Amino acid sequence: MPKTMGILGKKVGMTRVYSELGVAIPVTVIEAGPCKILQVKSEKTDGYNAIQVGFAPKKEKRITKPMQGHFQKSGGEGYYHVREFRVEDPEKYEAGQTVALQDLFNVGDIVDVRGKSKGRGFQGVIKRHGFGGGGAGHGSGFHRAPGSIGCSAYPGRVMKGKKMAGRMGNDTILKKNLIVIDVRAEDNVILVKGPVPGANNGLIQIFTK
C-alpha cells in the first residue's frame, strides 16, 4: 500500500485536451473531493498511521446505526465511500477537517491512481492471459483451447498458478505515474493523462507521490 496521502474521487469519463503547443492529450476526468477526514489513526492507538476519509455524502436514514456512531465522531454527515490513506505524519491532520484537490495536487505532478477494473466475467485463456490460440482453418481443429496444462505421471498434477480460463476483471488495479494535466478547483475536477482503471462513475483513489 502506498504510504502517501490521497483523495477519493469518481471517474467521470475521458476526453481530450490541447496543450499550448496544440498537441491533443487524452485525459481522464475525475471528480474528486473535497473529502472529510473521519478519523486519524496513529501508531500508538491503532498500530499504524493513517487518515480515514469519506467521499460522496449519504442520507442519514440510509446509514447503519454502527456507522452513524462512527460518523458522529467527526461531525455527523455520512458518506458512501470510506477509505484510508497511510501517512507518515498523522499529527498534521485532525478529524473533521476537509481535504480538497488543490491542497494535494498541482499541474504537472506525478500521481498514482487506483480503481477497480471492469468485470469481464468468465473468459478463456486467449482474452484472459493472451495465449496465441490455434489456426482458424486448414483443418487445424485447435482454435481457442488452452492446450496442454502440464506433464504426465510425474508430477501427476497441475502446477499451482497455471494460467487457465476463469473470472477476469473486477480487480483492484494501481496505475502508477500518471501526469496531472489540470486541476480545476472550482469544480473539484482533476484531469490526468491517459486512461484510469474502472468504469465511469467508479470509485477512484488518487495518491500523491
Next chain:
Amino acid sequence: MSAIIDKIEAEQMRMDHPEFRPGDNVKVYIRIIEGNKERVQIFQGVVIKRKRGTMNASYTVRKISHGVGVEKTFALHNPRIEKIEVVSRGRVRRSRLFYLRSRRGKAARIRERSIR
C-alpha cells in the same frame, strides 16, 4: 455525456470555423512551429470526409500535389489551425468521397453547388 466533460470540451471547441461539407474546396491555414519561428502553411483541397463528434470531430482534405494524391486529416478543434477558408462549394451525392482516390483529372471533377 456528463456535464463536467461538456464544460471542459466547450471551453476548447472552436466555433469560428465556417460551415463546410464534403465536396467543398477549402484552404486550411496551418500554423507550423519551426524552432522558435512560426509560419502559416496553406493546404488546399477537397473535403472528402467529415467525422462528427464533439472534441474528436475531424475532417480530411485531399489534393493532388505534383501528381501525387495527398490527404491530411485535421482535428476540427485543433488550436494550431489558424482558419479554414471555403474556396468553392461542391455538389456531391454522398458523405464520404473516397471514390475520388481512384480517379484523376477530369473524372475527379466535382460539380459546383449553388448556395440558396
